[in-house]
Amino acid sequence: MSGEPLLVVRDLATWYELRRFGFLHQGWVRATDGVSLQVQEGEAVAVVGESGCGKSTLAKTLLGLVRPRRGDLWFEGRQIRTEDDWRWYRRRVGYVQQDPYAALPPFMTVRRVLEEPLVVNGVRSARERRARVVEALEAVQLVPPEEFLTRFPHMLSGGQQQRLVVARATLLNPRLLVADEPVSMLDASVRVEVLQLLRSFQQARRLSVVYITHDLSTVRHFCERVLVMYAGKVVEQAPVADLLREPRHPYTQALLAAIPDVDPNNARRVRAVPPGEPPSLVRPPGGCRFHPRCPVAISGVCERNPPPDFEVAPGHVAACWLYQAARRAVAGVTPQGGSLP
């Protein structure tokens, strides 16, 4: 099995329809618009981007919560097409939500929260269910489990709630975990703890993780590969260390430059930040979607032709015309807007 990716996604597009009065077609929100990615078994891949870049829609599509409009998805070598495929696929994917408090029913005890998926998935024996619930609590270090079984979510701290959500997501032994901003609602001091927990699951169980986040600084210690999204497209992907050492796409460069370190000199300097805001996904700019904000846009090229993926280093791909001269386009991905003049 080694070498064959667990999940393959090609040219995935999930659009939402805009309607007036509930039925008149107004247009499409192109939340993800041609995303391709692969996740190996036991690999953690981060998807990074600002709000509105389509990363949560990508997560929802990968979870089977919304259906893509276009594109192909393979899981363990099986193509997911029919509703039966989706049902089969969804049993193998776990979901760690962003806001643990909203993701846990307030009227259910910890025990019921964890027992419910077992009941739904046909674990009949009450003794087995209890054993698995206790085991799941121990795995996320909510110990001693007896002390937590009868508690309600509001009686847990934010970090404990999120660990319960992780326990629920991993209870049925999924192969893939989709974590949508799992720590953004938590205190800085607790974030590391939850991320380390996810990391330990990934490594101990050879679980694959898609980690959706807006926070590039958490990526370094908890993922192998990063995808950077902008306005519904993946603009750059690379192994974590490569991307952080040498970001190629001007958007990634801006994103990295904007993240403050703990440095007392920060207070004395103004950061270089590209002006403006991410574009509308209803009518995204033509050509490269970053060109209106890009400090190094090539006039006559970037606003006309959407850039293809260029492989700038082994495993490091950037969708930017700057790298056209140096490298060949990645096979199989061609720009839709025709070739360069």
Add this chain to the structure above:
Amino acid sequence: MESLLRVEDLRLHFRTAAGLVRAVDGVHLEVARARTVAVLGESGCGKTSLARALLRLLPRNVAHYSGRVVLDGLDLLELPEEVFRQQVRWVRLSLVPQAAMNALNPVLRVGEQVAEPLWLHGRVRRPQEARGEVEAALRRVGLPADFADRYPFELSGGMRQRVAIAMALVLRPQLVVLDEPTSALDVLTQANLMNLLKTLRWELGISFLLITHDVATASELADDVALMYAGQIVEFGRAHRFLRQPLHPYGQALRASVVSFREERTPQPLPGQPPSLVNPPPGCRFADRCPARFEPCHRTPPLVPVEGHGRVMCWLYAQEASRVG
């Protein structure tokens, strides 16, 4: 250095079903003119209650409110409410509340909301007369003047946050309390907003009290840092020293938990949880989580002055001080 704001032994306790919540419990701090103090602490440490106590924006269940808050020579707790409203709140001391971009009134145009403080404080007779000042206020925070005619839903989160800042600055206060001004915003928007706050500080000579849970955010603006834990300021001192080498064990643990992509070091989680503010433990409130805990920690630690820095509330330094002395 001359201080603009001096807070001494400020206490704000709330009555709740669970008991008395000691949200602010003996806070001392100073803010100098044209300087920024970052109040740094985890959620539930009383940071926002401290902001409320300074602005006297108190809910009904206050059980105890005492101490001394001196702003530019005025003793704020002594003033009658009406005098405080007319002369202090928004005039000398204003607030950008947490999630301020969601605090705007959705049915009023932006310009009308920015004009409201001018009108309420009698600078103009009708809100409509404030147009010029409103446009200037919007331009000051980097928004086009014609945004005055827009409704809040027509603006992005970062732009609405700028409007909230414009409202807080419109009466030219000396001190602005910023409660988590960037926490709900995107990375680039955060950086843009921090750039704005830095420039405003240089141009207007204004002081900020920045409330945040994020050490990196604090480093963007702070001259001094007040580290808050369980209702108390446990370390207060120069930012350049605190950010490199905090003295209090809580500061050290918080610093070590910071995740950074530029640093090789693996971040260390901070074990345990802050104590309940209902019945805080006697003695040092951090003792249960403290790796350096020793015998005297069951007694309340003194505020130990530290040369060239500020002060720290920890027995480790009291011991050293007495040994040296």
